[in-house]
Amino acid sequence: MLQKIATCVTLLCSPILLGQTASSTELINEKLKNIPSPEKKRLSASRTSEKISLDGIIDEASWQNAELARDFTMHNPDNGKPLAYEKRTEVKVLYDDDAIYIGAMMYDDEPQKIMREITQRDDDGSTDFFGVSVNGYNDGQQEFRFLVTAAGVQWDANANSTTGEDTSWDAIWESNVKVTDQGWCAEIKLPYSALRFSKDKEKIWGIQFFRQLRRYRQLYTWNYVDNNKGTFEQQSGILNGLKDIKTPTRLFFFPYASFYENTNKITGAESQFKLGMDIKYGISDAFTLDAILVPDFGQTAFDNKILNLGPFEQQFNENRPFFTEGTDLFNKGNLFYSRRIGGRPSLRRGKLNEIKDENEILEDDYPEKINLLNAIKISGRTKQGLGIGFLNAITEKESVTMLDTVTQQRRKQIIEPLTNYNIITLDQRFNKNSSVTFVNTNVTRNGEFRDANVSALVFDLNTKKNTYNLSGDFKYIKINEFRDDPNKEGINTSLSFGETSGKIRFSVTGNYVTKKFDNNDLGINFQTNFLGTYGNINYRILKPNSIFNTFNSNMNVNTQIENTTGKLQGANVNFNFDATSKDNDGFGGGIFIRPTKIYDFYMPQVDRRYVQLPEYYEAWAYFSSNYNKKFALDFNPWGGTTSELGRNSYGFNISPRYRFSNKVSLILGYDYTKESNTIGIYDNDDITNIIFEKRDVTTSTLSLRSKIAINNKMTINVTSRYYWSYVESKDFKKLGEDGDLTYTNYSDLGSQDFSSWNLDCSYSWWIAPGSQLNVLYRNYSANSNEGLSRIDKDFSRNFNNLWGDNLNHTFSVSLRYFLDFNRVKNWI
Template sequence: MKKIVFYIPLLITIWSYGQKKVLHSQFFTDNISIDGKLDEPVWNNAAIATNFVMYQPDNGKPIPENQKTEIKVLYNNDEIYIGALLYDNDPNKILKEISQRDNFGTADLFGVFINGFNDGQQNFEFFVSAADVQGDCIMTDANGEDYSWDAVWISKAILTDKGWTVEIKIPYAALRFSAEDKQTWGINFFREIKRDRQKYTWNLVDTKIGTFTQQNGILEGIENIKPPTRLFLMPYASFYLNAADGQKTYGTIKGGMDIKYGINDAFTLDAILIPDFGQTKYDDQILNLGPFEQQFNENRAFFTEGTDLFNKGNMFYSRRIGGRPSTEPTLNENEEIIEEVQNVNLINALKVSGRTKKGLGVGILNAVTEKTFTTIKDTIFGETRREVVEPLTNYNVLVLDQRFRKNSSVTLINTNVTRNGNFRDANITGLVWDLNTKANTYNLSGNVKYSLINDIKDKSGVFSTLSFAETNGNYRYSVGSDFVTKDFDPNDLGINFYTNYYNFYGNGNYRILNPTKLFNTFRIDYDMYVEFNKESGKVQENKISSEVNLSTIKNNYYGLGFTFFPLQSNDYYEPRAENRYVIIPRKIEVWGSISTNYNKKFALDLNPSIIFTDEAGRMAYGVDIGPRYRFNEKLLLTYTFSFNRKNNNKGYIDSVDDYDNKNTPETIIFANRNVITYSNTLSGKYALNSAMTINLAVRQYWSFAENKQNLELQQDGALTPYAVYIENKNSSFYSWNTDLSYSWWFAPGSQLSVLYRNNASNFERIIDKEFKHNVTGLLNNDALKHIFSISMKYFIDYNAVKNKVRKRA
């Protein structure tokens, strides 16, 4: 009899795994104060969502009774309300670090995931921490959680003697749903108990299945509501004070507006009128000795928010818009540039994006940059002239993404750059597919992209890839291949470094789906990769690698891996000349990773690595050390020291043409050099409350390459001593950045930001190895620039204004 009693709840739990839970929402007309107390009478009669199950680490395990969770949902004509009772047998142990919006730090968390179309394609996710900090994002299975998306909603979390409670009000304008009289929404609720690193959901999200958004529960009962007019205005005003040693201090006032308009229940128009990116985070520049440009992260909100459609196929690199000019000026003899342009100004930009109920996603992005000149001076006569380095330019992206069976998609993408006048134009078209079986067990993905460049000489190229993978269970694998022609060039509005090759790759991995006595998570991967030059058939790249990543029951994370390059490879990019290559020796790389439990006040990240080659004396090693200390719920400091050294590194430094003999190829000069890099970063956060934070970010960087011997690249890829004298080609780059900011969300969607920033950088051929001199030299010379700025944006909701006018009338 005891066995029967035991198995009945177990069978019920197993049966419920395949079922979608249903919650009924209740209409109300009374007023609810968002204070976290849930003491209004209307809450007492609301249906309750409970019986949460674990998402991670022990998938499917019921939540303990002493941490039970109860959720209620109400609605009226304008908003949906969520009330959450999050019980805890020991409220004093609830973690509640105060952090910035969208960054929850070390704090317990509650979330609600809403899909107004119940189509398994996209969740709108709203989070509140135990410290009363908000976060929101858009979630898709293809792109994960995109926290650059921000909605305007109201919430309040408070601690009680039984745990903590949350009250949330979400206007319908922050959601997407159809105009049907009876609504059926997909919904799920989320709870993270941070001290145990355990995550729970109301409707089970089975980790054996390779999808998250399709495993929502059902919300019923919402009737006779209409999608509101989604019109939001965000005017801003900014003041900048710029100063530098030896230069005149000057102030600048800017103003403008961002607009969001809901074209219908599915599509939204975003537009920038008079853009201002003055408070955007600085780029972390490095000493770039390689053949390719440094790729930077996008920090401008317009180009990060809700751009999952535009990122399909990796064809869009938004830093091209408003980046460096696309051409270099033509200099005559005895001329020099006296005003070099770093960035082209953006005139305006807009995007339209959304998805229909039948699964068709449409994205349109358009931006215009201004005609830009550089100033050139004759060094003998002192005359100056101006030359266009970037004409008036239009950037356009079009995406059509059709989803079907809730887990598969086929996408058509086109990017186009049109420059006014006799300048280079570019057009890229891509077809991308991501196909999954109905049970999400296997995946077939790939793409075909075609580029067409209109320039002095037109050229076109193709990039294609195809991969197949098993995507569920403990054991998984994938295989694939890429093919890229020599003239494939998406770099006017995308970014791509490697061309003219084909490759083959495969991966096999094993993971545990539930904790063991030793591990919360455990995964081991094995990878193989080989790449060939398309024309010569020579091996460009090859590797065999394996790595293990795990977390212990004490929530410490460890990783260990190696990569073996068993064959000599041929680098066709470092020589910077057509059909030339340099031989890269065989090598092996070993790395490790340790990250201790962030729940503790003191935690440490440690990442050492070392590379050995079969060339005598040629090796590299480095380490990242990152201690962090949380003084209390308000103050957190993190520090990272990075060191890397490459001994006997071989790299390009110059080339010499033999103008007297056209049949003689140019002489390509490499250097045998030691490359040493130091980096120190300090970041800090002090939260006055959940709406106000003070943030500090300091970065010091120094990297130098000291040449020991000049080498000549031979036709067979070998390097031999080069005895001809050339000028000093040593490199030393050092930089300093400081950002000290204050942020106050003084009203829903409205923010005041105060920022002090200083920065300086310098590149030299003479290497001063005194570390102190490189830092003090930057801080004490004329290169250090100071910027003080104040920016305020105010959120105006058309519906709120309309309702206030009606009440006054």
């Protein structure tokens, strides 16, 4: 092995591989002083018939005659600065009938300082890394990024100039690395099935190589990327020389087997075994079909639920892989909130209480979610830049049992019918930096349940030099409520213009939303019936100076006017800045000012009623020390006050982290918030007698994340969260017709608390490319109390109650295996 490493170093340093003589060192040093050329660099790939061993050692003979890519320049923080010769990067590309191969040598005159933290897949951590971006159509729009860290951990993403990086996208590819006394080597194999490219006989691809020197927090690229011109995707180099290659049949199977054991002191133990399969099929060179035949989301991350005292629902992150991978097309226009699919029943429990008979009671537990039966999605983009996305999902019919306490008769009440969710997206890109998109979402429910259809036209236009942007949308919705409002229609439209280059940039936006715009069947929307205007101006430095590595400051001015009454429902200005020091510590802060009273039309939760909110002032700051150090700290204090005496709030978040070694790390977090004399709705059953509550709200959240990496294929992760929020009633106020609150002798009890606990301990092993074994132990509980006469603030008693009979235990094992049709065909 040592001999092989020595061979790698010798070849990389040889005149043949470098394409230069030893005396050319001075010429390279002189070249590095030159200003980067705006002309795109070109590199030719060399065909090989030799078997390339992916061992991180670049010693095959084919590498010697391949063309060399070098002369990297800094992307950030000092944009355009050449990479020093003693830390030069040299890259070569080979290809055969199955894949392209990238061999890279990252020289380093201090190899003992190369950072190599072992992390989970798609987490670069505190590491050096090398990566490549490939655009098979060379259109400056969309590319696939593959990155391998100096610890051998893979990271990949689907990236485009509009929505940025989608790291939930995962491809099947291979890589290996090796650290030497000259630096470190990386070998990457990208099968053609992981890429998208045209059918042209001779391919011309966009390509970019990049390298991070983590200890300096510096990112370098092969083709110079000007931070003041365009996007990363539009400034790649050119890869040519690829001839007579074809995309293989892209048919992949992901069979899985899962076992779950659920235990609770009250309900006892319950076991479940699942078998299923996901399928990915390349319909053409550009389009891919994904299908889940038997869904299994039992090992997705838990939701961080809170005590929600506001008028709007809590929005949760999507943790199901099918709905996170490659969904950039479906997110156009912000009409898609995937948690609607398989979410809460359409007939809410409160609505059920309204329509049930007087003597009826609910005999079953009310389900929190609906089962997903199956889902498919088709997505891709043609050579002409037309992106097409189609997603369809079906959820099953769900009923509950109602018992008549007088007659003892039972009946089934449908709370969610068989439901079809559908999205179609057509996205045309042009000029390498602009797009026009049509989006349609449709939810169809069987029977007399609500149906909804939303259509949108979205545009994003940029000047040729990427100096100005004009963007906007027009959204139209039609809902069939069957009973309440059979023809509900609404509009949401916006227009924005801004300067997108230079040190000083600005944008102005107008937004108009009608009262009946409600896209919450497959999207999420909180506010309607307003006219909004928004303005932003910001200043940034484009290169480090004597004080800052980076600096960015913003001023935002926003207003919203309610359409029906013309009253001001939003008015604020805020100033903020973010910076990093020369030691790569991050810090910043800002102030938020609402200089006048506004009217909240949502808090009363009654149509045409509103409550006045006073002037408000808030300030915050944050500090985030350099994560390269073993010990790092994040700290974020804030405080706010109103024009009303005693009505204020404050809080802080503190999160220390410690990296014991490249394999073991620990992150703690504590978040505390205190709101004094705040107000919130308490009772609105009678629209003429709307009662608000004056209250104090105290919230604490304690979290822990720990990682133990056995190697770059196996990790053990522990994640826990303890949340506790309690409300102490002060007095009650009645809402007047003008939005004022006046004291009332309402005597009900309003104090309440909510606490929750989650713990996940997981073992993950990537047993082969695309194949993973997961073992998970989870326990969780929640406790909620309302109408308390007093709040017990004793932490230990609250925690013990939470860990009592409510604690649920889940143990699960899941094996997901990747099968390539081409390999299976050869087996057969």
